[in-house]
Every structure is written in structure tokens, then in C-alpha cells.
Amino acid sequence: MEQCLKSRGVHSDDLWRRKLRCQCGHAFAKTRWHSKSRDFTTYTYKCYDQTRTGTISARLKNGLSIEGVCHSPLVQDWKIHTMAQKVLHAVFDDPEGTLKNAAAVLGLGAAGVEQAEVLRDKTIIEERLKKEQGRYETLLDMRMNNEIPREVFSRKQQEVEKKIAELEQQMMQYGDVKPATEADVSGKLENLRRLMGQPPVPEDGEFSEEDIDKYVFGVRVYEDRFEWLLNLSPEARGELDDAGSPVYFTKLTVTPDDERAWFRMHPQWSKSNKYAELEAWIFI
Structure with a gap:
């Protein structure tokens, strides 16, 4: 099987x-x-x-x-x-x-x-992942400083977490x-x-x-x-x-x-x- x-x-x-x-x-x-x-x-x-x-x-x-x-x-x-x-x-x-x-x-x-084209693809995904992780950290800082309301933070947090999960899944394809x-x-x-x-x-x-x-x-x-x-x-x-x-x-x-x-x-x-x-x- x-x-x-x-x-x-x-x-x-x-x-x-x-x-x-x-x-x-x-x-x-x-x-x-x-x-x-x-x-x-x-x-x-x-x-x-x-x-x-x-x-x-x-x-x-x-x-x-x-x-x-x-x-x-x-x-x-x-x-x-x-x-x-x-x-x-x-x-x-x-x-x-x-x-x-x-x-x-x-x-x-x-x-x-x-080098193989796949390395360029991997680099692009890595850069996008770092960008989304940076967005997540920024959201946390803004919420801790009361710069955005809770409901806005919650909505944005879900969006960014979903994107990070998708990019992490894509990174798995490249193996080592x-x-x-x-x-x-x-x-x-x-x-x-x-x-x-x-x-x-x-x-x-x-x-x-x-x-x-x-x-x-x-x-x-x-x-x-x-x-x-x-x-x-x-x-x-x-x-x-x-x-x-x-x-x-x-x-x-x-x-x-x-x-x-x-x-x-x-x-x-x-x-x-x-x-x-x-x-x-x-x-x-």
C-alpha cells in the first residue's frame, strides 16, 4: 500500500x-x-x-x-x-x-x-516566509503596545498564520x-x-x-x-x-x-x- x-x-x-x-x-x-x-x-x-x-x-x-x-x-x-x-x-x-x-x-x-532552478525557487519561498514571520512579529508588537484593537489583531493574526503554514508546507518540497x-x-x-x-x-x-x-x-x-x-x-x-x-x-x-x-x-x-x-x- x-x-x-x-x-x-x-x-x-x-x-x-x-x-x-x-x-x-x-x-x-x-x-x-x-x-x-x-x-x-x-x-x-x-x-x-x-x-x-x-x-x-x-x-x-x-x-x-x-x-x-x-x-x-x-x-x-x-x-x-x-x-x-x-x-x-x-x-x-x-x-x-x-x-x-x-x-x-x-x-x-x-x-x-x-545551479538547479529549484534553488532559486527555494530562495524565493524562504524570503517570502521570512517576510511573513516578520509581519507576525510586528503584529504582536503592535498589539502589546495597544496600537491595534483586539479584533483587528485576531483577524490579521489568522491571515498571517495561514500564510506562514502554507509557505512552510511549500518549503518541505525542497528536501535537503x-x-x-x-x-x-x-x-x-x-x-x-x-x-x-x-x-x-x-x-x-x-x-x-x-x-x-x-x-x-x-x-x-x-x-x-x-x-x-x-x-x-x-x-x-x-x-x-x-x-x-x-x-x-x-x-x-x-x-x-x-x-x-x-x-x-x-x-x-x-x-x-x-x-x-x-x-x-x-x-x-
Whole structure:
């Protein structure tokens, strides 16, 4: 039985429910997409917040406001599987090239690497939280000095306490993520060298779900891209909250041709008539 933690992923037997995290901080719900036969069903993943509000397209169709609604797209299972193969092959197919590129990126040191977008998001939430906590302290001082009546204080207090609770809940999504230090950066290069020493490219050319579970901390879903956070120490399994200090490595595009090729290898999947380019940013 799985346990759902909407702001910190889920404990689930399903790989992508554990690995996917929305830009708004929520985990993803898994829903039935299509049944090709009695024995085979495809699925899609949707931000948990959208199970409450509805998706952007559904709200627009019904003439409802989309203010405050999460803009992350639905993620069909075939899309994330196709991306996973291209991301891991991009890293493992050419060990020498990967190490050369990593050395160029990581050789700049902590000051030169591009930190994950999630760190900027975390900083924004931290600043908003400090601001609300400051407002709360100001309210207390004003009440103690009889500068505002009790009923006004009570109303304002409830508003600020609610906002603080919401921001503290949002902060939980970031786990232990923090800016990379010089030690982090040098350690990443060493871990990558060790990993490339025995490149785990499968004989049949396809990485299994077990492989993906080992080499991917998680995938953060944005409206216009997917950020893949890789695990360079796969012997220590982990999820997105364990990613530590991810730094940008490279990005790639999954093309409609990639998607068609994946379907040819997996004829049991229902073919899509909505092929589209998918942008994957890789962090290590």
C-alpha cells in the first residue's frame, strides 16, 4: 500500500509516482489513459494540485478562471519512458565524452556551475516566509503596545498564520537541496569518473526500470521542460529529496522521431498521434 505525501513525493511501487515532482511542489497522481487490451493499460501522470483544481485545458473549456492553477502538463507514460532512454544513453553511451564535458562544466568550480532552478525557487519561498514571520512579529508588537484593537489583531493574526503554514508546507518540497560547494563539485566529477569506469549500457540497448531507479533521483516537471536529476552514486538509492546539490550538466531534445522509434520497440503501447518535442535538462 502506498503512502501519499503530496509535497514530498510518494512511497509507491510505481517508478514514476516516486520520481516525478511538479514545479509547484506536488507529487503526481497516476490515472488510466487507455486500455489497448484486457491485459495492457497505459497511464498518464497529473500534478496532484490539478486533481483539486482541474487542468488548464479543462478549466478553459468550461469557461473557468485559470488564475493560480498549476500549468504543468499531463505526462503520458510513453513520454517519460522515451525521455529516460535518451537521457541515460546520452550520459552512458560515450563515457569519454561525458567525462570531458563534465570536466569542462565542473572544472569551473562552485562559482562557475549553473545551479538547479529549484534553488532559486527555494530562495524565493524562504524570503517570502521570512517576510511573513516578520509581519507576525510586528503584529504582536503592535498589539502589546495597544496600537491595534483586539479584533483587528485576531483577524490579521489568522491571515498571517495561514500564510506562514502554507509557505512552510511549500518549503518541505525542497528536501535537503542546497547550493553546491567546492567539495560537492569535485566530488561529483570523481563519482562520475567511477561510474563511467563501468558503463552500464544494457545489452539490448534499453535501460530497465531498475536501471532508471538507480541512476535517476527524480524528474522535476515544468511547463516547458523536464529537469532530470541524476544519481552519480547509484549504490546509495534515493529519490528527489535526496538529490543534495544538483548542478546543470547539459540538455537535449527528444524528437518525434525518437518517440516513433520507441513505439516501434514497444508495439503493445497505444500509439500517440500527438508527437511533440520534449526538452530535457540534465543535472548531476
